[in-house]
Amino acid sequence: MPGTPETPWLLNPGPCNTSEAVRQALITPDICHREADYLEIQSEVRQLLLEVFGLDSAEWTVALITGSGTAALEMSISSSVSASGAMVVIENGVYGERIHAICRAHDIEAIPLTGNWREQPDLDALKGLLASHPEVEVVSAVHHETTTGLLNPVADIARCAREAGKRVVLDTISGLGGEALNIEDVDITVCTANKLLQGLPGVSFCFVRRSFAADIMGYPARSLYLNLANYLAKQEAGGTPFTPAVQITYAMRQALYELKEETVAGRVARMAATSAKLRAGFTRLGLKFYIDPATHSNTITTLYLPEGMTYETLHDRMRASGYVIYAGQGDLKKTVFRIANMGALTDDAVTGVISALEEAIS
Ligand SMILES: *Cc1c(COP(=O)(O)O)cnc(C)c1O
Numbered sequence: 001m002p003g004t005p006e007t008p009w010l011l012n013p014g015p016c017n018t019s020e021a022v023r024q025a026l027i028t029p030d031i032c033h034r035e036a037d038y039l040e041i042q043s044e045v046r047q048l049l050l051e052v053f054g055l056d057s058a059e060w061t062v063a064l065i066t067g068s069g070t071a072a073l074e075m076s077i078s079s080s081v082s083a084s085g086a087m088v089v090i091e092n093g094v095y096g097e098r099i100h101a102i103c104r105a106h107d108i109e110a111i112p113l114t115g116n117w118r119e120q121p122d123l124d125a126l127k128g129l130l131a132s133h134p135e136v137e138v139v140s141a142v143h144h145e146t147t148t149g150l151l152n153p154v155a156d157i158a159r160c161a162r163e164a165g166k167r168v169v170l171d172t173i174s175g176l177g178g179e180a181l182n183i184e185d186v187d188i189t190v191c192t193a194n195k196l197l198q199g200l201p202g203v204s205f206c207f208v209r210r211s212f213a214a215d216i217m218g219y220p221a222r223s224l225y226l227n228l229a230n231y232l233a234k235q236e237a238g239g240t241p242f243t244p245a246v247q248i249t250y251a252m253r254q255a256l257y258e259l260k261e262e263t264v265a266g267r268v269a270r271m272a273a274t275s276a277k278l279r280a281g282f283t284r285l286g287l288k289f290y291i292d293p294a295t296h297s298n299t300i301t302t303l304y305l306p307e308g309m310t311y312e313t314l315h316d317r318m319r320a321s322g323y324v325i326y327a328g329q330g331d332l333k334k335t336v337f338r339i340a341n342m343g344a345l346t347d348d349a350v351t352g353v354i355s356a357l358e359e360a361i362s
Helices: 020-024 036-052 069-079 094-105 123-132 154-163 210-216 228-236 246-262 264-284 311-320 330-334 347-361
Strands: 060-066 086-091 109-114 136-142 167-171 188-192 203-209 300-304 336-340
Touching: 020 246, 036 060, 036 203, 036 246, 060 069, 060 210, 060 228, 069 094, 069 167, 069 188, 069 203, 069 228, 086 094, 086 123, 094 109, 094 136, 109 123, 123 136, 123 154, 136 154, 154 167, 203 210, 203 228, 203 246, 210 228, 246 264, 264 300, 264 347, 311 336, 311 347
Parallel strands: 086 109, 086 136, 136 167, 167 188
Antiparallel strands: 060 203, 188 203, 300 336
């Protein structure tokens, strides 16, 4: 059981604490990825993903990608516009900025809708941008800005995009499984194995609407390796384009069995209950929230550092109590810290966070 300085509880936003069964699933015989031994697991994992998240395989497909969440994101962003297409990027945190950087790297025209990191985007401004930029084909957004714990209004963003006839690519790497989400509101949903899915790092995935996948097949390949059209074509035919992270996929299958058992709604409810419990504790200790609690996700709380205490001191004291906390990003590092509740935390671990913090700040 975690909870010691050597084997801590992880309060960082992924990788998260996983079950013993997920970690044990890594131990397999040596396997060739072109044999049924792997390919059957790949098919099962793709099928399980659609099933667990309630998607009809007649309308949805899924690509399983070796690489961290950013690999699936870069693949999805760089594959989803035509040769002349542009993209609106909603930017109100580090991860929205990362989407913009991906566009730059692939020479895709990005039209940013920048906003305050503590606020949801201005939907009228989004409508204005869409009306004045007919070359835009896609709106991209981050569901849960891990930078701060801010939730973006996916259904509203998707409605604006739909009304303007645009596709939506969503980074829900830290959202899926932790927040209520209607995946069918958007066209591509990008996620990873090692956050709310409680699997291990190294495999990521994206759900793609089949009607959009058909368009994507005709778009230019901007990358040899991160080419969504290639991944979909090969995996739909039961194969794999390159050597995948075989053992991590076994662990992901076990994590999906566990998610199926808990159900997605059950996991979202567990995350909501855990963050409510933690936030009540933070308030009792007199800690101050960085964003308006009305827009808080279920899994990250950004708190101001107590007066006169550096992040390093707080980190080291918490680590000594068996907890890993997380720094703020960029300039925020000097003023805030983050507590995530994403993994397989026990009730005692959650209660223990508050007593460890109380001791650390006293
Ligand atoms: C974690 C995360 C990513 C990707 O991170 P990787 O380190 O590549 O897995 C992207 N977007 C968001 C919102 C995230 O939380």
